[in-house]
Amino acid sequence: xxxxxxxxxxxxxxxxxxxxxxxxxxxxxxxxxxxxxxxxxxxxxxxxxxxxxxxxxxxxxxxxxxxxxxxxxxxxxxxxxxxxxxxxxxxxxxxxxxxxxxxxxxxxxxxxxxxxxxxxxxxxxxxxxxxxxxxxxxxxxxxxxxxxxxxxxxxxxxxxxxxxxxxxxxxxxxxxxxxxxxxxxxxxxxxxxxxxxxxxxxxxxxxxxxxxxxxxxxxxxxxxxxxxxxxxxxxxxxxxxxxxxx
Numbered sequence: 001x002x003x004x005x006x007x008x009x010x011x012x013x014x015x016x017x018x019x020x021x022x023x024x025x026x027x028x029x030x031x032x033x034x035x036x037x038x039x040x041x042x043x044x045x046x047x048x049x050x051x052x053x054x055x056x057x058x059x060x061x062x063x064x065x066x067x068x069x070x071x072x073x074x075x076x077x078x079x080x081x082x083x084x085x086x087x088x089x090x091x092x093x094x095x096x097x098x099x100x101x102x103x104x105x106x107x108x109x110x111x112x113x114x115x116x117x118x119x120x121x122x123x124x125x126x127x128x129x130x131x132x133x134x135x136x137x138x139x140x141x142x143x144x145x146x147x148x149x150x151x152x153x154x155x156x157x158x159x160x161x162x163x164x165x166x167x168x169x170x171x172x173x174x175x176x177x178x179x180x181x182x183x184x185x186x187x188x189x190x191x192x193x194x195x196x197x198x199x200x201x202x203x204x205x206x207x208x209x210x211x212x213x214x215x216x217x218x219x220x221x222x223x224x225x226x227x228x229x230x231x232x233x234x235x236x237x238x239x240x241x242x243x244x245x246x
Contacts, residue, residue: 004054009105013097016067020098022105023050024059031112031136031237032059032102036095036121038204039077043070045204046118056230059106063098065120081120088148092131095124099133112136112237115158116229117143118203122162129158129188136236137161139229141203145171145179151186160190161232163225165198169214193228195221 003026011018021042033053037046046062053060066084071077085091099113114137117125122143129138130151139161160183164171183190201207201215203222 004051006051006054007105011097011101013094016094018064018067018094018097019069020064020101020105021047021050021062022059022102023047023054024107025054025057027107028057028109029059029107030057031110031114031233032061032106032108034095034098034102034113034115034125035060035062036098036115036117036124037062037065038119038121038201039065039081040072040074041065041068041070041077045206058233059102059108061098061102061105063095063101065094088127091124092127095128096131096133099128099135114138114233114236117141119143119201123147126160126162129156129160130186131155132157137232139163139232141225142168142171142200145175147182150182151188153185153187156186156188159232159236160188161228162190162192163221163228164192164194165200165202165218165221166194166196167198168200170200191228191232193225195224 004023005026006023009020011020035046035050042062042064050060050062066080113135115125115128115135116139118141122140125138126140126143130147130149132155135158137159141163142165198218198221199214199216202218203225205217207215207217
């Protein structure tokens with residue numbers, strides 16, 4: 001079994017310096033996974049996730065949002081997030097840079113790439129798909145679903161998995177309906193898993209210690225959403241038998 005290699009580095013989007021964190025097996029990664037963090041930016045939970053994915057055979061890179069690392073002050077994070085979102089194409093381009101960094105720094109011998117994101121990061125990976133990025137899969141965990149640039153028919157190349165808490169107050173039912181209509185109109189290959197009674201931030205075990213009632217960890221939704229992601233990885237990155245071949 002190959003060992004895991006970890007590196008931290010700086011990359012650029014225009015004149016903005018961004019920090020990257022990559023964990024990958026020392027040889028023969030199955031695929032590359034870009035990890036887009038929450039609105040607060042990259043933190044230990046995201047780095048742990050990268051090492052976990054590396055232990056499963058993937059090259060996993062945690063990208064940066066603003067070039068300021070992890071932000072303890074959620075108010076500052078919201079200001080920076082809104083500034084970044086103000087130009088939808090610039091917003092998408094920031095994460096195209098991250099994808100290119102993953103391709104350059106990983107040990108991949110192929111172009112098999114997925115992007116996964118949490119909260120704001122879930123919004124980001126859906127924007128990647130809407131923008132027509134040539135990647136295999138995007139996975140959104142409790143991500144925001146609205147967009148100023150809905151996908152047009154035939155533009156989405158990536159498969160999509162959305163893991164959503166039914167009681168998430170940041171993503172009301174109207175937003176869910178509009179997202180599903182957008183996916184139908186665009187012809188996207190989209191799976192959506194909905195967890196009843198679950199609110200925002202359900203994959204973050206530290207969520208329950210926060211004062212925000214909108215954000216709570218849910219062990220079952222966390223476990224089931226991880227399983228759904230890994231199942232999709234197996235489906236898109238491996239030559240698996242179809243059910244009638246077993």
